[in-house]
Amino acid sequence: MIESPWVRAAPPGAASLAGYLVLRNRCAAPVEVADVESMDFGMPMIHRTVVEDGVSRMRPAGKLVVAPGGSLRFEPGGLHLMLMRPLQPLAEGDVARIRLVLADGRRVFATFPVRREAP
Ligand SMILES: [Cu+2]
Numbered sequence: 001m002i003e004s005p006w007v008r009a010a011p012p013g014a015a016s017l018a019g020y021l022v023l024r025n026r027c028a029a030p031v032e033v034a035d036v037e038s039m040d041f042g043m044p045m046i047h048r049t050v051v052e053d054g055v056s057r058m059r060p061a062g063k064l065v066v067a068p069g070g071s072l073r074f075e076p077g078g079l080h081l082m083l084m085r086p087l088q089p090l091a092e093g094d095v096a097r098i099r100l101v102l103a104d105g106r107r108v109f110a111t112f113p114v115r116r117e118a119p
Contacts, residue, residue: 001026002100002110007083008076009092009116017041017090019081019098019112020074025066032103033064033072040096042085049077058082076118090114 005021025031036044046061061079066072074080081098090096092114099109113119 002108003071004119005098005110005112006119007081007090007096007112007114009090009114012089012091014086015084017083017086017096017114018076019083019096020076020118021081021110021112022071022073023066023100023108024071025068028068030068031066031106033066033100034103035101036081036098037101037107038083038096038098040087040090040098041083042087044098045082045084046079047082048079092116 001024003022003024007017007019010017023033036046038044047058048061049056049058064072094114095111096114098112099107101107
């Protein structure tokens with residue numbers, strides 16, 4: 001399940017927004033996150049921010065597995081949803097519809113409020 005979802009508000013015309021959440025696995029088996037989908041963005045992706053040679057860069061997140069009873073935190077400066085190509089303007093107070101695709105084909109949906117600051 002998705003907890004504390006939010007998308008950081010960006011200036012009008014921004015080419016991408018960033019989304020954050022906590023993914024909690026309440027199942028008895030590990031779950032793997034394979035992809036992200038959204039009706040509100042043309043190209044959503046999962047990224048990780050890494051510091052290389054003192055420079056902050058974003059990379060594809062790679063394999064994401066959540067242990068049984070565990071959680072995975074998407075947060076500023078780390079793992080994040082990179083929400084490219086907004087299909088309509090999203091202002092503070094709007095919501096983005098986003099779902100995570102698990103490796104077994106299940107999908108976990110949440111509405112992500114657009115906010116200036118972390119909830
Ligand atoms: Cu990114």
